[in-house]
Amino acid sequence: MRRRFEKYPHQVPAALRKDGSPRVPGLEVTFLFGELWLGMMPNSLKARDLPRDPRFNVRANPGSGGTTGDGDARIGGRAVAVTDATPLARFAAEAGPPLPFHLFRHLFRVELSEVVRTGVEGEELVVGIWHPGRPPRTVRRGNGDGPPHEEGS
Secondary structure, eight states: OHHHHHSSSEEEEEEEOTTSOEEOOOEEEEEETTEEEEEEOTTOHHHHHHHHOOEEEEEOOOOGGGOOTTOEEEEEEEEEEEOOHHHHHHHHHHHOTTSOGGGOOEEEEEEEEEEEEEEEETTEEEEEEEOTTSOOEEEEEOSSSSOOEETTO
16 A cells, blocks of 8 residues: 555645535655655645644545556545654654655644555455454445445455
8 A cells, every 4th residue: 555655746635624625635645654644835725724624535646547557545544733843853854855845844644544445356346444453354346236245244
């Protein structure tokens, strides 16, 4: 899953505006210190949205043409604002190029609540789902000849 997000630098997040509607701007995600981080430019609207309501989803960039052979990847969770100077400086020192950290003034550490990978195998849509503290599960949906079924059920 991590490789899927690192394949392209820009991803597609969704956060909630003040009125509850989704905001879907571009975003770069960074894997560092064994965690996922979201860095944002000064006064960006998404950086204002997340402290008010930290719930978000990020869909990995599908690449040119809108599809990839390795399926679709999405993560969801809470974005926790990092404001202490020590972790900010550590992040800036470790992230380095190509991440233009000097442009970022808002940093969020991700607390994952869901990881989903969707792909096609034969004539089935296969959805892999993971939530912290639970084993991963797989749901398969056929070509309309029966209900979705979960592996092992």
